[in-house]
Structures are given as structure tokens and as C-alpha cells.
Amino acid sequence: MTLQPIDPVSDSRVEHRNSSLNGHNYHYLYGEPAGGQYKATVFLIHGWPDCGSAGWRYQIPLLLEMGFRVVVPDMMGYGGTDAPEVPPNDISLYSYKQAADDIAELAKVIGAQHIILGGHDWGGMIVYRTAQWHPELITHVFVVCTPYSPPSKEYISSEDLVSKVLPQFGYQLHLASGDVEKHVNDEQSIRQFFRAMFGGRTPSGEVAFDPNKGILFDKLPHVGESKIMNGKILEHYVREYSRHGIHGPVNWYRTRKVNWEHDQALLDKKKIEIPLLFIQANNDSVLTPEMSKGMEKFIPNLIRGEVEATHWALTQVPDKVNAIVANWLGKQNLGNRSSL
Template structure:
């Protein structure tokens, strides 16, 4: 398992009971025992792949975990339905559950980053019986809403979400594909001075303007040139699926009005939230909401780190999560033993 070589991981592609075909990496530890080995399922965000976890997979396998890392629907080697209705959090949660069933995993540690973080937080609401622990990276918990809030209304409240209005438009697919190399240099860029023209890309039309007018530079940011080339090759003519997640606002609201969805993860579920202090995704108010709704949550704030925590501070993520799990799962095991 060499992070510089995607082919060095154990790749599988399987048809799930939900009818969707998923590509995923499935790494077993040397001492694998289906009855006792605990599994970590990692769910990536936008625009990412299973490859976003390349620095964590081997160290966690070496610690004795089975590590399962899918390409989410619409990404990489996984099915890519055309319509946005296929990309709701309930459907993705059902896919994760079906993947676990396929692999005969009753319960797992579920970890998500970015959009994957939102999806795994919803997984905890739809499939609470399938979790050993929940780890959220970069995105605090957002509860189901009792009334519909449009994307326009959300952008009014949080102006730095303005780029989501651009991503929502179908025309954005071709525009980003036309400037794919520049797009990934923007997304994975290192933090810039606030006066940089890149700082306006979060505005509704800002990213389009930056893509079409800013000069191309050679800096691949947090990615090596080899990693950058791999990402670009995987997203070539393939932006509809990834962008479809931004087109599900109303669909997600409607499915969360169904009976059976929990308002928040259960009080007995160990939860860890890790956030880079320089990541605008997680403001103080959002962290307070998470603490209120999930009182048992452990929160780690990392100085000098932005959104791409699995790469920016890979050693911290690689070491901190198993440390949390060692304590959390031991406590959970003791509780069940007493019962």
C-alpha cells in the first residue's frame, strides 16, 4: 500500500443490493478474523475519491483494522446516475449499509470528510444499529430541518457558501471540465493572502470568473504532481456525479420528513469531530450546535490547518482517530459486558 501508487491497494467492484455498482478499496490486516476484527469505513467528500484516504489506510490496517474505502456514487469507478435524485443522503446511507452487508460487516467505525462527513452523519440517523463509532472531519453536525430552507436562503445566512449556487447549475459540469486542471489547483491550493483574487471564488459567480480569467499556475498545492495528475485523470469528463450532491437540497429535505429518522446520533454512540481552525466550513456557531445536539462529542481543533485535514495534517489524523477509538470502543465494550 503505497500512497504514491493507487494500484498498490486492493481494489474491488461489486453490485450492491441497492442496485448500484460500487468501486472500493478493501484492505485486510495480517491477523484478520471476521469475528473479532473491527472495520473502519471511510467516506470521502468533494471533489475527492477513495484516494483521499491514501495516507491513513496502511497505518490503520497495520494497527489491526479492516479498512474499507469506497468511491462515492458518481465518483471514480462507482456508478454515475445522471439525475440528482439518486444522490440524496438517505440513498447514499443505504448504499453504505448495503456495502457493509455485502462484506458481512455488522457494525463499523464510520468516518467521513466534507460531503462524506454529512453523509455519514446522516448514516448515523438512518442506520444507528450499524455503527461502533462516528468520526466527522471538517464539517460539524447539521440536524434535519423541520422546515424547508432553500439553497438561496442558506447562502444569505452563510455568504461563503455562495459557490454552491454555481455548482448547482447543470452548465457548471462542462465549465469545470473545460478548466479541470485549474479547478483542482484552486481546490487543493494552500492558504492564500485574503487579498488574493482566489479569495472571491466562494461568491456565487466568483469561481466561474476565476476559472475563466485567472492565469494558470504550476503550484499543485497540497498534492504532489503525481497525485494531482491522478485526480485530474479520474475527473476528466466526469463532473456531473460529484456536482449532483449540490442539487439535492429539496430531495434531502423531503426524505428527512419521513418517519424513522433520528434527530441526532444516539447518546451512547462515541463521536469525534476534527476541524482545522483555518477551515471556514466550521465556524464557532456550528461547533456549538454540534455540542448541544451531541453532548458526548469530542472536538479537536487543529491550529494552522484548513479543509484538507487528511493531507494537511496526515500524521495527526492517522494517529488521533485510532487513539480515540481505543478509548471509545473499550468503554463501549465494558458497557455491553455489564449489561
């Protein structure tokens, strides 16, 4: 099914809305199927460095066509949503628990008693934890790229994680260090940052982002066009990031300790019993296929799908991702329940 992606600036299929959630303003896209009747409500949660509505631009039309109400928030620190500075604010504002509580509050605002959650990148971890913090709210979950990581009694620092287990997470240490805010701080550097993150290369074929090291500032000014992040959509990302700068988005990489602290209340809720679809991007250099081994132990109703794509599967192979999501949702016996 080939559908025209949502224009995140102006599109008749969706509305731009703002709501105060637990004391902070959130911007989100809101859409209903033609006629206003919908079988269920789907929230789509983005990760880094996407902006909510734009990151899911190819999936929103599919879900509307299938008869779902769709809600796509910019998460804390992104786009039109508040981006509290840390300090003086507490880093917990960027935690999974805060995100889960804000999602639950947004469901109340729009009158949804139950929701389906879709997540990508950080959004994947957010939807897993939202299903654990608010199990009465979530009926189904689908995640692209992000493997499930259960709550752990033992704390492993980001430094130990990188040095002992996942060296390809080295970029997370760089993003948390404060260096990125110093170098990516105006429209042009933000533009080059996005070209680098989405696969652009220098004239000599070099990359400016290395998963093990982070952003390569010496290469950044020379990065050319990205095949999947260019033109109008690139300029949209640049404008959105220029609102608050990059500080809010990189704060998500400073939350490992606070997330672990919150997780201690979930140690007896490691299993997610609801139907869950996980789509692996086989060429993801960070969230590699090996990382998803054993998910069935914690997710008994797990269905797997896979696509030949990098981490940017949502926009790189949208038809393939959409086909897997549509097939799975079509088997979930979701009726026409416009109160959900």
C-alpha cells in the same frame, strides 16, 4: 505515527473491488491488517471534490496498522463508481438517504454486522445521516471538518441559506448552476480545477476559487501548482474525473430539497447517541469553527479535537489528524472481533 500514504492506483496493502449496490456499481478500496484478523471494520466516506481512496490516503495505513479492516468507496458520481446523469435519472441518487442505504448494502456484501464510519466534507453529512438511518449498523463515528446539522421541519433553500446565514456557501449555488460542467470538461481544465480547489494561485498571487462566488473561470487557466495537490496524485485525480466528467460530483449540490424531504422521517431521531469524534479544522474558510457550536445538544457522547489546517486537513496535516483519531479509537474498547 508517520506512515506511507496509500498509492490509490497500486498498493499491496489494499485491493480494488467493485460491487453492485442497490442497482449501481460501486468501486472501493478494501484492506485488512496483516494476518487477516481485525478488531472492527471502518468505512471512510469522502466528500467533494475528493475521490474516495485518494482523499483518505494518509488515514488508511493508520487504521490498518491499528488492526482495523478498512473500506473506502468512491461515492456516487466519482471515480470508478457509477455516475448517473440527472436528468433523466432522479437527483435522489445523490442524496444522503441513497448514500446511507448503499453503505448499509456494502456492509452486507463484505459481511460486516457493524461498522465504524469516518467522514469528511459531504462524507461527514453522509455518516451523520447513515447513523440515523441505520442505527443498528453504526457503532462509532468520526468526522473531520463537517459540523452536525440536525433534520429540520422547516425547509431553507440554498439561496436563502447563502443570503441570510452562510454567505461562504455561495460557491454551492455556482456548482449547482450548470456553469461548471460547461467550463471544466476536459483533462486540462480538470487539472486546473484541482489546482485551484487545493490552493493553487496565479503568478500574481490570485486564487481561482472563492467560497462566496465559486470557481473564477477567468483565473482558472493561470493557476499554478498546489502544494498539496500535485504530481502523481494530481494526475490520478484528473484521470478519475475524466471517466465521467464533473457532472456527477456537482450533483451533490443539487440535493438540498430532496435531502430535506427525506429528513422529515428523522425528525424524532435528531440525537446521535453513539460515541462520536469531531475534528475541527480551525482555518476552514467554509466549514468554520462557529458552525460547530452547540453540537453537544444533539450528540451527548461527543469528543472534540482540532487542528490548525484548512478544509484539506486530511492531507495537509495528516499526522495531527491521525494522532487524534488513533487516540480516540484507542479508548473505545474495541476487541479483536473479526466477524465485525
